[in-house]
Amino acid sequence: MRLLSRVLALLIVLAVIALAVIVYYVANPKLPFYTPPQQVRYLDQWSEEQRQTYYFTPQGTQVKGLRYEWFQALELPFSEQRFASPEYLARFGFLVDPQQKASANNPGNLPVGFARHQNPGNASEHYLDITCAACHTGELRFKGQAVRIDGGNAQHVLPSSVPTLRGGSFGQALVASLASTYYNPWKFERFARQVLGDDYEARREQLRSEFKTSLNTFVKVAWNDTHRGLYPTEEGPGRTDAFGRIANATFGDAISPANYRVADAPVDYPQLWDMWTFDWVQWNGSAQQPMARNIGEALGVGATLNFFDANGQPLQGTARYPSSVRVRDLHAIEETLQQLKPPTWPEDLFGAIDKPLAARGRALFAENCAGCHVPRQSQEGERWVQHLHMIPVEVIGTDPNAANNIASHRFDLSALQWDVNELKKMDVKLHPEPKEPLDLSQLSVAKGLAYVTAFVENRAYRDAQITPEEKPRMDGFGLPIGVREKVAYKARPLAGVWATAPFLHNGSVPSIYQLLSPQDERATTFYKGTLEYDPRHLGYRTEPFTNGFLFDTRISGNHNSGHEFRAGARGNGVIGRLLQPEERWALLEYLKVLGGPLEAQLP
Structure with a gap:
């Protein structure tokens, strides 16, 4: 009996040690080290005022009720840092300038x-608001210098709160800091005094209650994502399964758990310059x-959205759907992006352009690339529109998950009790026009989100007192909420493409040189998360x-x-002839200048 007791005691001790080790690694993620650059260089893409507007204009996200002041006061789980x-945030890949200081737009620096x-x-509650700039701003490092790519693709590790021993995700680390702050009395004491100041005695218990509500929301999402296995393909730096x-x-958390779907199609954050001229956007158009x-x-990203009232009944009529979305600020960001220029190759840092080689690359581009990446243009109202080529998945041959999931996943939105006849009157245009009435129990993600955003937009416009005269401009060129569901990916224009690594919609090819090479010459595995740039292979x-x-x-x-460019029949992923190495180098040289002022200097 004594032996059995000792064995049980030993097993309990080992279990406690194992749990402590797991908790330590979950709460102490393995992050790359951060070495600040000697200087952050900003290219001539827009003015400093436009840049600050884009970086720090809120869009209405509330990151699960997390207050801005709470975020500033949080400590790491095992230190007071x-x-x-x-x-520390730079270790996740978020962009900071060593010379930046707190400002009116960025009081927390x-x-x-x-x-x-x-x-x-x-006026008393300020929320942390993660904006589009967090994901659509890039940076390239070379010889200790950093080149900021405004509107480029970020390389941070943002979304996942699913706990892993490796860690590395901002979401996982944030949940760990929130939990340690709440459950460690010494941490919470420091946190509360920092947040409340002179109001500490009067508001400490209220703060603790509100903080726990936010923490519970984070933990609930982390548990839900983990035990349901919703995100089996780890996203890693610079990617998320956005749709x-x-x-x-929107459909699972806010309507019914039956609507959860496995999301195994992470995609890169696309670059944003010239996006406002495209006829259709998103990777699948x-x-x-x-x-x-x-x-x-x-x-x-976290804007609040309510479908049901306090009694669980679906909201109806003009009560649909209150949210925290800030439509005037979203419009200000959109108009700022319309002024964004593609980045220009910095010759003084990355090397001078070989103009004769680039001229040869221009001819190769016309032969091998222009058919897909130079779209037809037309003037529609006040803007020139680029009609992008949509390449079917069976032709382009790239990973099909993103296109397939968007086209095939179905969701039951019948609990919202929408009237199909009312939907027909909304500013939503389905392409092609459906021949049968919509089945609200089997809506695709694209159609479902189109109607949800239409309701949210209508309510947000009323709350923001948007007039009928303002509406077409706020919408964007008077466009309807158009929806297409092609099992295809768009081929976008390539101005500034040299600054947008990695490549393909899922970021699976690390350089343009490899993208121009057959698949068997591409890296099967490679390391991501560094901002160190390779100006030779792009x-x-x-x-x-x-x-x-x-x-x-x-x-x-x-x-x-x-x-792929390789020998053999076209189709099933092969889009062109085999390019010899010297031809690939010529194309790379031309892509450095395509769409920029240096292109005009080519012989």
């Missing part, structure tokens, strides 16, 4: 895209109206580094197939 210190907002009628996460938040697209993005460096993310192209959602 501030979670929100620029040096936080990275690009970390804004602050308050809801109308509540999958928006659908799970499924969205048309700028405001609806931006509302959908805000909902996915991509990020891929060798191992401390706590780097190993990208494996053999995993579903990560395939690096397709878009």
